[in-house]
Amino acid sequence: MTAFWVLAPIMVLAALGILFVRKAVHAALLLAVVMISLAILYAVLEAPFLFAVQIIVYTGAILMLFLFVLMLVGVDASDSLVETIRGQRALAWLTGLVFAVVLLVGLTQITFGTAVGLDGEGGANEGGNVQALANLLFSRYVFAFEVTSALLITAAVGAMVLAHRERLSPKAGQAAIAAQRVRDFTEKGTHLGPLPPPGVYARHNAVDTPALLPDGSPAPASVSRVLAARGSVRAADTLADDIDDITAQLGQDVATKPETSGKAGATASSEEDQAATNGDHGVRGQGKGDHK
Amino acid sequence: MSTQLLLTAAADVEHHIPVVAPAEADGAFSLLWLIIALPLLGAAILLLGGKYTDKWGHYLGTALPIGSFVISLVCFINVLGRDEGDRQVAQHLYDWFEVGGLDVGMDLLYDPLSAMFLLLITGVGSLIHVYSIGYMAHDPRRRRFFGYLNLFVAAMLMLVLSENYVGLFLGWEGVGLASYLLIGFWQHKPSAAAAAKKAFVINRVGDMGLGLAIFLMFVTFGTTSFSGVSALSAGASETTLNWIGVLLLVGACGKSAQVPLQAWLLDAMEGPTPVSALIHAATMVTAGVYLITRSNFIFELAPTAQTAVVVVATVTLLWGAILGCAKDDIKKGLAGSTMSQIGYMMLGAGLGVAGYAFAIFHLLTHGFFKANMFLGAGSVMHAMDDDVNMRHYGGLQKLLPVTFLTFAMGYLAIIGFPGFSGFFSKDKIIEVALTENLLVGILATIGAGITGFYMTRMMLLTFFTKKRWEDGVHPHESPAVMTVPLIVLAALSVLGGIMLAGNWIVDFLSPVVGHVEHEDPPLPAIVITIIVVLVVALGAGLAFLLFQKRDVPREAPADVSFAVKAARADLYGDAINDVIVVRPGSELVTALVETDRKVVDGTFMGGSGIVRGIGHGLRHVQTGYVRSYALSVLGGALILVLTLVAVNL
Amino acid sequence: MSLTPYIVLSAILFTIGSIGVLTRRNAIVVFMCVELMLNACNLAFVAFAHQHGNLDGQVAAFFVMVVAAAEVVIGLAIIMTIFRTRRSASVDDASLLKF
Structure with a gap:
């Protein structure tokens, strides 16, 4: 019972945390806490197979799937906790609490005898919990087990159908993309080459820091548009001021050693010229930036 | 159940009621089905063939009833050669339907009664078909007209040839349908469409009676065939038989335009005149008389129903005659007369065994002379640009000599001028009526007098008196295709009385309707005849005084007595x-x-x-x-x- | 070793999960709460299995896991599809099917 009394408060707190944290990722992590604790309780309750399954399948697979989708959807698209449906929150809490109270009142009416237990001499787990479960699954529950296979196949096919997007036009090949780029360049003057990577010529080389143009202004095309949309791009112009400090730190070396990075600098500067003149085509450029 | 009933009932039977027990058809009689099939084929070809048959349709439509007539004639000659007890022949075509205990076969029955009807229907029908070729020559829908006529003939033949009531009902409904289609043939006229609808609806009332009678028969006897019902009828209770009889009478009233279901007949004159002649004078409207005569094995055992028939018949014969006096429309006058004459037939049929044969006899002679007169009226209308108002005629006897002469034959026949066919047939009915019931007989005699009056009026207004037609009208005699049927029918009107020679028709029909020893009338027969003739002469003379001696106004005078107003309004039937x-x-x-x-x-x-x-x-x-x-x-x-x-x- | 604490814990977790379903609006979090409810049920199953000394409860828990896996796969695929078209993972945004 020690494990239970240790774990139960943790689980309840973690579960309550799910209700209140703003970020979904935190909720997922709290759920992982609950699940792993549950796994341990399973072990305590003499269910070693479920202990393993709980950790491998639930915590390992299902919860990872959650996180995966969270990443796809946007990891920090946090929930606003302001309720939109009038009275929903109050009613939910009221109903939930009454429900809990009634359940608990009901449960306290029941007295259970001493637990029979599974392990031990003549217990159900004799000869191994996994073997005993397998015996049950493939004898008494074999039909349900087979039906589960149909369910899983259906789920797999369903997920594929839902995730599938029909291609409406033929996939553009490398040649077609190149031709399109050149056409865009001639017609609209879109930048022809690859986009500048973030952090180039900047104070930081992190992905959320825009590259700096030769005149010291940030290059918007150098940051992923997802970051831009989230507004988590570092303010480049504040960083731009750091350039002087950097020069000061580096001393004469940089200025007198143009040869080492001369080629790269030359190409980069020509690119930045283009980017500067065509700064308003940023969207297109960012699309390309994602390609990298 | 029936043996005991049969024994008890048999003791009550006063007359010998013949049982229908036909022999199997052989020889010429195996062609019986063709009599119906030929006109039915014509109807199918003409109605389904559409405009492809426009050119020759009327010839086909005329030829096929003539074919039926020939077969009927052959059968008639055949049956004359047989023994009296061997004159009923049945032909089983196929099992029509079999539901539970109800087993209805498509059976045909040929006996003296159907023989007479076959000859009347196919004979007069063929003549009217011929006449129609001329009469409908300018109608763009002539082919359809002949199709309907053929359909009518087929249905009417089915009606009189069927061996059971269900088959009779099939024909009964068929003639109703054909009548509806033909009354409303000129459907572009609202009056014709309304008249057709009226006839159809009123006929349904009668049909309901007939249908109920058949149901009741099935419930009572378990069969609907004439042979079955006639064999078992003696075993049924009188109440049941009375009910069956009354219901049959309702059916007969609807079809034969008897009071109280008489209102449709005068309106039915909206149809083309050949239709009025064939359906609403000679054949279909007499189906009620056929029904009652055919069901003699029921009516003989149902005295209440029989009395009802007599009452209805007497009322109708006077009702129709009064209508005939007031109508200025020549066809409506004739229609009133038809009602009245069918009243006589019903009277004959209602009087029982003594009267059946005379009812049929009068039916046949009436078929001749009334068809003759209707066709004559059609010929007059043809000459007068389809004007039907007799007040616009006058003095036509010189201009339409053939029409006039044939019409005159019909006229003399209907008023019962001695020697003409109507004289014999009507006189016999009145004689039987006087024998059976003095009051009914007197009323029938009065009816004969009124007949003399209105027919004379019609004759005078049309062919004599001063000419009253407009200047633009140029009366002319009809073509030969129309006058030849008139002449044939006129000849039949004159000579129809031959059938009574040596009491032939009574003997001929006795296997069907039975035979009783002649009862002496209250007065000697010759005295009755003289009285009737005198009454008729009185009526005719009154008409002569009223219409020949005075000027007839072109417009019907409005300041007339209540009686005339009532008669003009069909005695307020509507x-x-x-x-x-x-x-x-x-x-x-x-x-x-x-x-x-x-x-x-x-x-x-x-x-x-x-x-x-x-x-x-x-x-x-x-x-x-x-x-x-x-x-x-x-x-x-x-x-x-x-x-x-x-x-x- | 008493059973009651386990069942009480199960009931509390279940209630918390249900309240989460009702109050959270991010579809993924709602889903997590559903999983929490399922897990609470599983705990009760396993506890009862232990109480009665047979494995049927564990088999039931096992089946619940299978069903939960299938449900998560489909549910997340649906969330993905909705997100793809509506750029939102809020369950309140998908509320067109109404009066």
Whole structure:
């Protein structure tokens, strides 16, 4: 019972945390806490197979799937906790609490005898919990087990159908993309080459820091548009001021050693010229930036 | 059940009622089915063939009834050569339907009664077909007309040839349909369409009676064939037989335009004149007489029903005669006369064994002379640019000599001029009527006098008196294709009385209708005849005084006595129908509609309105927010748990 | 070793999960709460299995896991599809099916 009394408060707190944290990722992590604790309780309750399954399948697979989708959807698209449906929150809490109270009142009416237990001499787990479960699954529950296979196949096919997007036009090949780029360049003057990577010529080389143009202004095309949309791009112009400090730190070396990075600098500067003149085509450029 | 009943009933039978027990058809009689099939084939070809048959359709439509006539004639000659007891022949074509205990075969029965009818229908029918070739020559829908006529002939033949009441009913409905189609043949005229509808509806009332009679027969006897019913009828209770008889009479009233179902016949004159001649004078309207004569084995055992027939017949013969006096429309005058004459036939049929043969005899002679006169009227109309008002005729005997002469033959026959066919047939009916019931006999005699009056009036207004037609009208004699049938029919009108020679027709029909020893009338027969002739002469002379000696105004005078007004209004037949049936019916329907709208619809609309209101309110629960729904699910679970806890506590 | 604490814990977790379903609006978090409810049920199953000394409860828990896996796969695919078209993972945004 020690494990239970240790774990139960943790689980309840973690579960309550799910209700209140703003970020979904935190909720997922709290759920992982609950699940792993549950796994341990399973072990305590003499269910070693479920202990393993709980950790491998639930915590390992299902919860990872959650996180995966969270990443796809946007990891920090946090929930606003302001309720939109009038009275929903109050009613939910009221109903939930009454429900809990009634359940608990009901449960306290029941007295259970001493637990029979599974392990031990003549217990159900004799000869191994996994073997005993397998015996049950493939004898008494074999039909349900087979039906589960149909369910899983259906789920797999369903997920594929839902995730599938029909291609409406033929996939553009490398040649077609190149031709399109050149056409865009001639017609609209879109930048022809690859986009500048973030952090180039900047104070930081992190992905959320825009590259700096030769005149010291940030290059918007150098940051992923997802970051831009989230507004988590570092303010480049504040960083731009750091350039002087950097020069000061580096001393004469940089200025007198143009040869080492001369080629790269030359190409980069020509690119930045283009980017500067065509700064308003940023969207297109960012699309390309994602390609990298 | 029947043996004991049969024994007890057999003792009550006063007359010998012949049982229909036909022999199997052989020889010429095996062609019986062709008599019906030929005109039916014609109808099918003409009606289904469409415009492809326009060119030759009327010739085909005429040839096929003539073919039926030839077969009928052959059969008739054949049957004459047989013994009296061997003159009933049946032909089983196929099993029509078999449901439970009801087994109806498509059986044909040829006996002296059907023989007479076959000759009348196919003979007069063929003549009228020939006449129609000329009469309908300028009608663009002539082919269709012949198709309908053939359909009618086929149905009428089915009616008189069937060996059971169900087959008879088939023909009965068939002639009703053909009558409807032909009355409304000029459907572009609203009056014709309305007349057709009226005839159809009133006929349905009669058909309902006939249908009920057949049902009752099946319930009582378990069969509907003539042979079966005639064999078992003696075993049934008199009440049942009376009911069957009265219901048959209702059917006969509808078809034969007897009071109280008489109102349609005068309006039916909206149809083309050959139709009036064939259907509404010679054949179809006499189907009621056929029905009663054919069902003699029922009526002989149902005295109440028989009395009802006599009453209806007497009322009708006077009713029709009075109508005939007041009508200026030549066809309506003739229609009133038809009603009246069918009244005589019904009277004969209602008088029982003594009268059946004379009823049929009068039916045949009437078929000749009335068809003759209708066709003559058609010829006059043809000459007068389809004007039917007799007040616009006058002095036509020089201009239409053939029509005049043939019409005159018909006229003399119908008023019963001694020696002409109508003289023998009507005189016999009046004689039997006087023998059976003095009052009915006197009324029938008066009817004969009125007949003399209105027919003389018609004759005078049309062919004598001064000419009253407009200048633009140029009366001319009809072509030969129309006059030849007139001449043939005129000859038959004159000579039809031959059938009574040596009491032939009575003997010939006796296997069907039975035979009784002649009862002496209250007065010697010759005295009765003289009285009748005198009464007729009185009527004719009155007409002569009224119409020949005075000028006839072109317009019908309005300041006339109540009696004339009543007669012009069909003795208020339509008004009576209106008051008794139409108006209560329409009021009932209006009330039902109101009930339906207010009560029934109100209930349902109110109920649905309540449901709609509830739904309208409840739909706001459907917020679209899945979390609201989840909340209600949790609420439900809470209630469930609460219940469980409450139950267990 | 008493059973009651386990069942009480199960009931508390279940209630917390249900309240989460009702109050959270991010579809993924709602889903997590559903999983929490399922897990609470599983705990009760396993506890009962231990109480009665047979494995049927564990088999039931096993089946619940299978069903939960299938449900998560489909549910997340649906969330993905909705997100792809509506650029939102909020369950309140998909509320067109109403009066």
